[in-house]
Amino acid sequence: MKKRNSSIDIIRLVALFGVVGVHFFLNTGFYEIQVSGAKLFFAITVRSFFMYCVPLFIMITGYLMNKKTLSRKYYKGIIHTYITYVVISIILLIFSNIYFSTNYSIKDGFFKILDFSAANYSWYIEMYLGLFLLIPFINLMYHGLESKKHKQILILTFTTLTALPLLLNYNEYRNWSWWLQPAKSYDYDKIVPQFWEILYPLTYYFIGAYISEFQPKIKRSTNIILLILATLVAGAIGYYRSFGGPFSNGQYQGWGSIQYIIIAYLLFILLLNIDSSGLSQRFKNILRMLSNASLGAYLISYMFDKLVYTQLNSAITNVNQKYLWFPVTTLLVFSLSLASALIIDVIIKRVSSLPNKNRVE
Secondary structure: OOOOOHHHHHHHHHHHHHHHHHHHHHOOOHHHOEEOOHHHHHHHHHHHHHOOHHHHHHHHHHHHHOOOOOOHHHHHOOHHHHHHHHHHHHHHHHHHHHHOOOOOOHHHHHHHHHOOOOOOOOHHHHHHHHHHHHHHHHHHHHHOOOOHHHHHHHHHHHHHHHOHHHHHOOOOOOOHHHHHOHHHOOOOOOOOOOOOHHHHHHHHHHHHHHHHHHOOOOOHHHHHHHHHHHHHHHHHHHHHHHEOOEOOOOHHHOOOOHHHHHHHHHHHHHHHOOOOOOOOHHHHHHHHHHHHOHHHHHHHHHHHHHHHHHHHHHHOOOHHHHHHHHHHHHHHHHHHHHHHHHHHHHHHHHHHOOOOOOOOO
C-alpha cells in the first residue's frame, strides 16, 4: 500500500481556505465599490492570491490520479463524491426554504440537483464529473509521451490554448487611449484563437501530473520571493484593469489566467516540499480526515457564507471596515464548513458502507 503524503492533505486544506477567502470578497460588497487607492490595491492583491483555490484542487487531482486506468473499480470511485453532492444539495435546499423562504418543492429540488443548481458552488462538481470520466484517457495521452521535454510541451500547448487568449484577447488594440484606463470600455479585439480556453482544468491536471512524476523543487526562499512577486503582479493587473470603476471581473481574471497558473504552481511546490516526517501519526490521521471532507466543506460553505456575512453586512456597512473582519469571518466559515462536512462524510460512510480507497477530489 502506497504511503499517504500528508503534504497533499495540507495542500487540499489550503485550497479550501482559498475558496473561503475568495468568497469573502463575493459576500461583502467588494465588487460594487470604485477601485482606487492603496486599500483597494491591497484588497485586490489578497483576492488575487486566494484565486489559487480551484487550481490547487485540480492540480491535486492530476497529482494523485495520473496513474488511473480504465476499470470497473475506477468508476466506483465517483460514487462517494456524487452522494456527498446530493446530500449537501438537500441540506442547502432545506436551508434555502427556511432562510430565504424559497418554497422549493420535492420536484423542484430533484431537478435542481440534476442541473447542479441546488448547491450554489456545485459548478465544481459539474466540472469534476466530466474530468473524472476523461481521466483514464487523458492519462494515456500524458504517459504516451516518452520524454520530460514532450510533457513540458504538452503543458505549454494547453497553457497556450487556455491562458494565452485570456492574456491577449481582452484588450482594445485599435484604440490606444484605452490602455490609459481599461475599465472605461469592454470592447475588445480578439487576436488569437480562444475557442479552447474553457479547457483550463486540463492545463492544471497536466501540471499536477507533471509535478507528481518529476517532483520539481525550488529553493524555499526563492519560492517564497517568486510567490510574493507573482501575487503582487496579479494584484497590479487586477487594479490596473479596474481603476476608476468597480472591480473588473472579466474572463481575463478567471481561473485559467496565466497569473493564477503561476501562483498556484509556486504555492503547490512550496507546500509539497514541507517536511511532514516529524508529524505524529495521530496528527496525520486528523489531516487525512479533514482533507477527505474538504470537497463537502467547499459545497456547504455557501450556507455559512450566508449566515456569517448577513450578520457582518448588517452590522458594518462600510466595505473598508469589513476588511478588518477578514481573519475572523474566513476562519469561522472555514471551521464551520469543515466540521459540518466531516460529520456528513462520516455519516455517509457509515450508512452506505462504500469503500473510499479510490476517491480523490
